[in-house]
Amino acid sequence: MATFNLIQTVTVGAGGAATINFTSIPQIYTDLIVYLSGRYDNAVSFNAGALRFNNDSGNNYSYRVLRGNGSSVDSFSGTTSYIEFGTNQGSGSTANIFGSHSAYIPNYAGSTFKSVSMDQVAENNAIETRMQLTSGLWSSTSAITLITIFPGGGYNWVQYSSASLYGISKT
Amino acid sequence: MPTKLVINCSTGERAEVEMTAEEVAQQEADALAFAEQEAARQAELDAKAEAKASAQAKLKALGLSDAEIEALV
Numbered sequence: 744m745a746t747f748n749l750i751q752t753v754t755v756g757a758g759g760a761a762t763i764n765f766t767s768i769p770q771i772y773t774d775l776i777v778y779l780s781g782r783y784d785n786a787v788s789f790n791a792g793a794l795r796f797n798n799d800s801g802n803n804y805s806y807r808v809l810r811g812n813g814s815s816v817d818s819f820s821g822t823t824s825y826i827e828f829g830t831n832q833g834s835g836s837t838a839n840i841f842g843s844h845s846a847y848i849p850n851y852a853g854s855t856f857k858s859v860s861m862d863q864v865a866e867n868n869a870i871e872t873r874m875q876l877t878s879g880l881w882s883s884t885s886a887i888t889l890i891t892i893f894p895g896g897g898y899n900w901v902q903y904s905s906a907s908l909y910g911i912s913k914t
Numbered sequence: 915m916p917t918k919l920v921i922n923c924s925t926g927e928r929a930e931v932e933m934t935a936e937e938v939a940q941q942e943a944d945a946l947a948f949a950e951q952e953a954a955r956q957a958e959l960d961a962k963a964e965a966k967a968s969a970q971a972k973l974k975a976l977g978l979s980d981a982e983i984e985a986l987v
Binding site for chain 2: 750751753755756758759760761762763764765766767768769790791793800817819821823824825893895896897899908
């Protein structure tokens with residue numbers, strides 16, 4: 744039976760933060776899960792977040808997104824220097840609402856390329872919602888030892904944004 | 915300087931650290947990449963919407979009802 748092991752959890756403080764970094768990730772689990780509850784300090788209604796591994800800022804990431812907003816759907820893909828990690832609200836959305844996201848990273852300590860599956864939701868009360876499924880790939884054989892979570896627009900995570908990292912073990 | 919939260923998963927140590935100039939430059943480059951990507955996406959969506967409206971208008975001109983057009987497009 745698989746077991747969820749909380750590795751670390753963090754909540755952003757009053758000053759906000761541009762990035763959240765889980766470093767020195769133990770290599771003792773089979774898979775990782777990242778949970779994020781995020782909101783930006785910018786006036787946007789919605790904007791994308793991102794994941795990066797091991798500080799690799801080369802164009803070594805690819806992803807495909809299926810996205811719906813309550814009235815229309817679209818799909819897009821990218822080869823970039825990050826994997827898009829859902830949509831979060833800024834101050835243009837209803838106050839105190841945070842986006843909710845998870846990313847599953849199997850075989851993170853192995854020597855094959857790293858796949859990621861993500862699901863994400865964000866809403867602006869009674870006006871719009873964003874729901875997104877993302878498949879991602881980091882084309883690197885390196886084990887993941889560092890995960891950086893950051894707002895795509897160069898904003899800050901506001902206070903009470905939080906992230907948790909879990910390790911999945913077989914027993 | 916913006917700050918970053920660093921959580922050492924092996925020791926549990928947490929720190930709020932000022933980003934280096936290099937990290938700030940990377941943040942700016944990321945923001946630019948996101949903006950360009952979003953603009954490209956929006957242009958694609960706009961083009962699709964324009965093509966759809968054009969197709970609907972042509973079907974209407976052929977005599978199809980709104981319900982028939984809705985069923986097709």
